[in-house]
Amino acid sequence: MKALFRPIGAALTKAIAWFTARLHNEQTALQTATAFVAIAVIVQVLIPSSGLSILFSLLSVLGATNARIKPLHKWILAGVPLLVALPYAGTHNPSLAPLMVQMFIYIGLALGLNLVVGFAGLLDLGYIAFFAGGAYVYAIFASTQAAKFSPWFAEHAPQGLGGWWFWAALPLALAVAALLGLALGLPVLRMRGDYLAIVTLGFGEVIQVISRNLDTPINITGGAPGIAPINPPSLGPISLGSSTAIYYLGLLFTVLVGIAMVRLEQSRVGRAWAAMREDDIAAKAMGVPLIKMKLLAFATGASFSGAMGMLFAVKQQFINPDTFGFMESIGILAMIILGGLGSIRGVIVGAAAVTLLRFQFLRDISDYFANWGLPPAIDVTKYQPLLFGLILIFMMIYKQEGLVPAARPTVDINALEGANPPVSGKGASVAR
Amino acid sequence: MQEQLSILPQILTDGLIIGFLYAIVALGYTMVYGVLEFINFAHSEIFMFGAFAGFEVLMLLQKLNLIATMPELVSLVLAVLVAMFVAAAIGWTVERTAYRPLRGAPRLVPLISAIGVSFFLQDFARVIWTATRGNFHQAVPAIYTGSWTIGSIQVPHRAVIIMIAGVVMMYGLIWFVNKTKVGKAMRAVAQDRATAGLMGINVDRIISLTFVVGGALGGAAGALFAVRYTSVNPYIGFILGMKAFTAAVFGGIGNLAGAVMGGLLLGIFEALGTAYLGPLTNGVLRGSEYKDIFAFLVLILVLVFKPSGLLGQTTSEKV
Numbered sequence: 094m095k096a097l098f099r100p101i102g103a104a105l106t107k108a109i110a111w112f113t114a115r116l117h118n119e120q121t122a123l124q125t126a127t128a129f130v131a132i133a134v135i136v137q138v139l140i141p142s143s144g145l146s147i148l149f150s151l152l153s154v155l156g157a158t159n160a161r162i163k164p165l166h167k168w169i170l171a172g173v174p175l176l177v178a179l180p181y182a183g184t185h186n187p188s189l190a191p192l193m194v195q196m197f198i199y200i201g202l203a204l205g206l207n208l209v210v211g212f213a214g215l216l217d218l219g220y221i222a223f224f225a226g227g228a229y230v231y232a233i234f235a236s237t238q239a240a241k242f243s244p245w246f247a248e249h250a251p252q253g254l255g256g257w258w259f260w261a262a263l264p265l266a267l268a269v270a271a272l273l274g275l276a277l278g279l280p281v282l283r284m285r286g287d288y289l290a291i292v293t294l295g296f297g298e299v300i301q302v303i304s305r306n307l308d309t310p311i312n313i314t315g316g317a318p319g320i321a322p323i324n325p326p327s328l329g330p331i332s333l334g335s336s337t338a339i340y341y342l343g344l345l346f347t348v349l350v351g352i353a354m355v356r357l358e359q360s361r362v363g364r365a366w367a368a369m370r371e372d373d374i375a376a377k378a379m380g381v382p383l384i385k386m387k388l389l390a391f392a393t394g395a396s397f398s399g400a401m402g403m404l405f406a407v408k409q410q411f412i413n414p415d416t417f418g419f420m421e422s423i424g425i426l427a428m429i430i431l432g433g434l435g436s437i438r439g440v441i442v443g444a445a446a447v448t449l450l451r452f453q454f455l456r457d458i459s460d461y462f463a464n465w466g467l468p469p470a471i472d473v474t475k476y477q478p479l480l481f482g483l484i485l486i487f488m489m490i491y492k493q494e495g496l497v498p499a500a501r502p503t504v505d506i507n508a509l510e511g512a513n514p515p516v517s518g519k520g521a522s523v524a525r
Numbered sequence: 526m527q528e529q530l531s532i533l534p535q536i537l538t539d540g541l542i543i544g545f546l547y548a549i550v551a552l553g554y555t556m557v558y559g560v561l562e563f564i565n566f567a568h569s570e571i572f573m574f575g576a577f578a579g580f581e582v583l584m585l586l587q588k589l590n591l592i593a594t595m596p597e598l599v600s601l602v603l604a605v606l607v608a609m610f611v612a613a614a615i616g617w618t619v620e621r622t623a624y625r626p627l628r629g630a631p632r633l634v635p636l637i638s639a640i641g642v643s644f645f646l647q648d649f650a651r652v653i654w655t656a657t658r659g660n661f662h663q664a665v666p667a668i669y670t671g672s673w674t675i676g677s678i679q680v681p682h683r684a685v686i687i688m689i690a691g692v693v694m695m696y697g698l699i700w701f702v703n704k705t706k707v708g709k710a711m712r713a714v715a716q717d718r719a720t721a722g723l724m725g726i727n728v729d730r731i732i733s734l735t736f737v738v739g740g741a742l743g744g745a746a747g748a749l750f751a752v753r754y755t756s757v758n759p760y761i762g763f764i765l766g767m768k769a770f771t772a773a774v775f776g777g778i779g780n781l782a783g784a785v786m787g788g789l790l791l792g793i794f795e796a797l798g799t800a801y802l803g804p805l806t807n808g809v810l811r812g813s814e815y816k817d818i819f820a821f822l823v824l825i826l827v828l829v830f831k832p833s834g835l836l837g838q839t840t841s842e843k844v
Contacts, residue, residue: 280829283832286633298764298817426640477648479645481644482643482644482645482648489635489638490623
């Protein structure tokens with residue numbers, strides 16, 4: 094088995110290295126990126142329904158945005174698959190547009206969790222709670238739910254607020270999620286990695302229990318059945334309820350989160366987080382305000398999650414507490430672990446790949462086995478936790494830095510001090 | 526109010542019983558933590574497999590029509606022993622495959638691997654019992670169905686079994702760790718792994734053994750759970766594991782007597798909270814719905830105000 098995989102792996106690594114080198118060489122970057130995007134678009138148009146062609150399109154976008162070309166060229170090259178080819182595939186196959194929106198949501202969530210775990214080194218297992226917060230903020234007032242506890246709503250807007258509410262709810266959802274983040278962050282300030290993990294896990298459970306039971310004494314969340322239907326957003330007179338419109342909305346949100354991530358990573362705050370992650374005592378000694386930085390990481394990561402939660406409510410038009418379970422938190426963790434902790438590109442790839450595995454690959458396997466007449470009790474589409482567990486275990490054992498490791502500046506100690514005993518300095522290390 | 530107070534003895538008894546269950550699961554967490562300073566997230570799933578193993582034994586005995594003819598104690602002991610064996614085997618395998626290769630890695634790495642193992646085992650159990658028995662919710666053949674009535678308090682026989690087992694396991698473990706040679710080696714590894722290795726202790730074997738013993742404890746707890754509640758499913762470990770971990774932290778993690786004490790106190794708090802939250806808020810909040818939150822509140826309060834727990838020693842982090 095190993096003998097079979099090793100040459101394939103070596104060839105693949107070589108091909109990727111050759112390709113990356115061409116993208117980083119100024120002479121060849123533009124033509125390589127253009128060729129990559131062109132092939133991806135052609136594949137996307139020819140085989141629109143395949144999950145793999147979506148992944149390929151996203152990879153071409155990543156390749157183009159990371160190539161050494163002018164920013165204008167980057168935007169044009171990235172725009173073609175994202176603005177044209179993928180929506181085309183979405184209209185071609187009605188089940189594909191929601192899948193792509195789901196993918197955007199997960200990319201946004203994974204980027205946000207990556208901020209907390211990858212940048213700041215705080216393992217958060219209750220990340221979905223903030224997502225729930227954002228979703229409920231929008232959904233409660235964009236449905237008949239608000240009329241159930243507020244006489245004002247019952248009188249003036251029994252069907253909930255109109256599409257404009259989406260834009261008004263956005264800052265509110267960000268604020269609510271950030272406050273939830275602070276509520277979690279304050280008691281855990283002094284906790285170490287493993288305690289932090291279990292407390293955040295408990296926090297996620299608590300938010301789920303509360304959202305399930307806040308139908309008494311006043312019915313705020315709709316209890317276990319949840320809230321449905323949720324009004325679509327609108328832009329002036331134009332309703333944004335169609336799947337294509339939601340696609341563009343999702344794209345907008347995700348691109349904004351992505352840009353924010355790149356800016357944050359390179360900022361003063363991002364460097365403070367990195368210092369805190371690598372060694373909090375040394376960071377404190379260097380004047381990094383640990384408490385402020387930790388709270389900031391929780392609040393910022395949470396607010397991204399809240400925004401994605403709104404998008405989820407819009408896409409689903411229905412939310413209930415079961416959607417915000419522990420499995421989702423672990424699913425997002427599996428995405429960032431697969432892609433590479435702390436690596437923005439890696440996290441995007443990981444999120445896209447895990448989304449496809451969950452919603453396409455498992456279903457394909459299930460369909461394939463259905464022909465074999467396996468008992469219906471063995472429903473492969475339900476194997477998601479198994480998949481997440483395997484991803485976490487295998488990545489930790491075999492490739493801790495992820496599929497697309499974070500490029501961190503490294504210093505070769507041997508070169509500095511002469512060739513003394515080799516000091517291992519892996520480019521990417523997992524945060525403590 | 527009078528009516529509320531009259532049920533107090535029953536509530537305390539129920540709390541104590543569930544507390545013993547938390548206590549035996551907490552022993553497994555605290556033991557592994559004591560040696561490795563590592564939360565074995567998969568312990569709750571090892572407990573769950575123990576419950577299923579006990580269930581399978583009782584099903585087999587029922588099929589052979591032995592439950593009715595044999596003394597109940599024999600069925601119980603068989604179920605617990607098989608569950609201990611199965612769970613110990615799983616504990617050993619998990620340590621060997623998912624934790625040992627990561628020893629010496631940064632803290633987060635084995636933790637994430639452990640979460641992965643926990644998820645994998647949970648879903649694996651679901652797959653196995655869905656495939657073999659058609660449904661992952663299973664009813665366990667009932668043994669020890671009677672109960673005693675002392676005054677106004679009802680004590681099921683099954684509950685007494687858990688209490689006895691809890692006390693036996695705690696004292697057995699304390700004896701094992703403090704009085705046997707292997708226990709001494711374990712304490713040495715807990716104190717300083719490198720030095721213990723230099724003193725001729727096979728560190729890998731001791732750590733393996735820790736997981737075997739921890740797993741066996743979890744397995745026994747699982748089988749007792751199956752007997753007590755007469756139903757098993759793959760998700761019984763998750764919340765119970767979190768509460769047991771809370772109990773371990775409450776009592777002072779790494780401290781065996783503390784784990785039992787934490788478990789009992791947590792069980793009683795939870796029972797009181799569940800019973801009286803409704804009446805105290807005039808029925809606005811349903812206590813039973815918020816039951817799982819009490820443990821979490823205890824965890825937060827303990828970690829904020831007394832992170833070393835009730836019986837734990839304060840340790841300063843090594844730099």
